[in-house]
Amino acid sequence: MKSKKQNADFLHVGELLLAWYKIHGRDLPFRNTNDPYKIWICEIIFQQTRIEQGLNHYSRFIHRFPDVQTLAEAENDEVLLYWKGLGYYSRALNLHKAALQIVREFQGKFPENYNNILSLKGVGKYTAAAISSICFGTKIPAVDGNFYRVLSRVFADDFDISKSKAFLYFSELALRMMPENEAGHFNEAMMDLGSEICKPKNPKCEICPLNKECLAFSLGKVHEFPVKSKKTKPTDLELTYHYVEFNGRFLIKRRGDDFIWKRLYEFPTEVPAEFKTEIVHHKTVLHKLTHRNLTVQIYKVILNSEEIFKKFAEENGFIITDLEESHQKSFPKPLENYMKWIEDEI
DNA sequence: AACGCGGGGCT
DNA sequence: AGCCCAGCGTT
Numbered sequence: 510m511k512s513k514k515q516n517a518d519f520l521h522v523g524e525l526l527l528a529w530y531k532i533h534g535r536d537l538p539f540r541n542t543n544d545p546y547k548i549w550i551c552e553i554i555f556q557q558t559r560i561e562q563g564l565n566h567y568s569r570f571i572h573r574f575p576d577v578q579t580l581a582e583a584e585n586d587e588v589l590l591y592w593k594g595l596g597y598y599s600r601a602l603n604l605h606k607a608a609l610q611i612v613r614e615f616q617g618k619f620p621e622n623y624n625n626i627l628s629l630k631g632v633g634k635y636t637a638a639a640i641s642s643i644c645f646g647t648k649i650p651a652v653d654g655n656f657y658r659v660l661s662r663v664f665a666d667d668f669d670i671s672k673s674k675a676f677l678y679f680s681e682l683a684l685r686m687m688p689e690n691e692a693g694h695f696n697e698a699m700m701d702l703g704s705e706i707c708k709p710k711n712p713k714c715e716i717c718p719l720n721k722e723c724l725a726f727s728l729g730k731v732h733e734f735p736v737k738s739k740k741t742k743p744t745d746l747e748l749t750y751h752y753v754e755f756n757g758r759f760l761i762k763r764r765g766d767d768f769i770w771k772r773l774y775e776f777p778t779e780v781p782a783e784f785k786t787e788i789v790h791h792k793t794v795l796h797k798l799t800h801r802n803l804t805v806q807i808y809k810v811i812l813n814s815e816e817i818f819k820k821f822a823e824e825n826g827f828i829i830t831d832l833e834e835s836h837q838k839s840f841p842k843p844l845e846n847y848m849k850w851i852e853d854e855i
Numbered sequence: 856a857a858c859g860c861g862g863g864g865c866t
Numbered sequence: 867a868g869c870c871c872a873g874c875g876t877t
Contacts, residue, residue: 551872552872552873553872553873554872555871555872556871556872556873556874557860557861557862557870557871557872557873557874558861558862558863558871558872559862559863559864559870559871559872560871560872561863561864562862562863562864562871563872594861594862595861595862596860596861596862596863597860597861597862597873597874598860598861599860599874599875600860600873600874603874603875630874630875631873631874631875632874633873633874633875634873634874635872635873635874636872636873636874639872651872653871653872653873654870654871654872654873655871655872658870671857672856673856673857696872697872700872703871703872704871704872708865708870709865709869709870709871710865710866710869710870711865711866737869739857740868741868741869743867743868768859768860769859769860769861770860770861771860796861796862797861797862797863797867798860798861798862799859799860799861799862799869799870800858800859800860801859801860801861841861842861842862
C-alpha cells in the first residue's frame with residue numbers, strides 16, 4: 510500500500526501529461542469524434558499498426574462503411590478488400606462478426622457498458638478500455654505498448670512486460686495517475702507521448718514533459734526500459750504458387766481461415782505436371798514476416814489451350830480473373846506485388 | 856502462459 | 867538482422 514504523498518505524486522505526473530497533450534497532442538481524424546463506431550474501427554486498425562501506415566485505410570474504411578449497419582450488411586469479401594495490405598486479417602473478419610453481433614444482440618446500437626464492449630469479437634481489454642474511456646468517460650486506463658514503455662521508464666520499473674500480469678500491474682499504476690473526468694484524454698495523451706516523445710528508440714527526453722519526474726532519465730537508464738524477456742525466433746517457410754495464364758486471364762482461389770492470410774485470395778499452389786513445360790519464368794520473392802522468413806516461389810505458366818485452362822479451373826474450383834478485376838480482391842502482399850510487376854511488364 | 860498472426864519502419 | 871508498433875484469439 511502506497512502513502513498519500515505518493516498518490517499525489519502519481520496524480521501530478523498524470524496532470525503534467527494531460528497538460529502536455531492539450532498543447533502538443535496529435536491532430537488525427539478520429540480525435541474529433543466520440544462516435545463509438547469510429548473509435549472502435551480506429552482502435553482495431555491501429556492494433557500493432559503505426560498511425561502513418563493505417564491512416565488511409567481508416568479514411569477509406571469509414572467512407573465505405575460509415576456505420577455499424579453498413580458494415581454488418583457488407584460482404585465478407587469487401588470488408589477484406591478494404592483491409593488489403595494492413596495485415597493481421599483476422600481483425601477484419603472479427604470486425605465484421607462484431608458488427609453483426611451489435612445488430613443482433615444490441616439492436617444495432619453500439620454498447621456503452623465495458624463488459625458488453627469487451628464481449629465483441631476482436632475487442633480485448635485494451636480496446637474495450639479505449640472505447641469506454643474515450644466515448645463514455647469510463648475511468649479506466651487503456652494499457653498498451655505505450656503505457657508499458659512510458660510507465661516503466663518514469664518509475665524505472667523492471668516488471669517484465671511479456672508477462673500476462675503486466676497488463677494488470679501497469680493498469681494499477683496508470684489508474685493512480687489518471688486525473689478525474691479525463692480518462693479518454695489521459696489515454697490518448699499516453700499514446701501520443703509514447704509515439705512522439707517516449708519512443709522505443711531515441712526518445713526525446715530533453716523535451717519530455719515528464720523528464721523531471723522520470724526516474725530512468727535521472728538515472729541515465731532510459732534505454733534499459735521496458736524490460737521484455739520474450740525473444741521472437743523467426744522460422745523459415747516456403748510457399749509455391751503458379752500464375753496460370755491464358756489470354757490475359759489467370760486463376761485464383763480464396764484461402765480458408767487456417768494458417769496465414771485468412772480468407773485472402775491466392776494462386777494455385779499445384780498444377781498438373783504437363784503444365785510445367787509451359788513455364789515462362791520463375792520468381793523468388795522474399796517476404797519478411799514478424800516471426801517468419803517467407804520465401805515465395807512464383808511460376809508463370811502460359812497455357813496455349815483455352816480448353817485445358819477452363820477445365821483445370823473448373824475441376825479445381827478456381828476463379829478466372831484478370832489484372833483489372835483482381836483489384837477488387839484482397840491478396841497477400843507478395844502476390845499483390847507480383848501482379849503489380851506483371852502489370853508493369855505489359 | 857505461450858504462441859501465431861502481416862506489414863512496415865527504424866536502428 | 868532484430869525490434870517495435872493504439873493486441874487478440876486460441877491452445
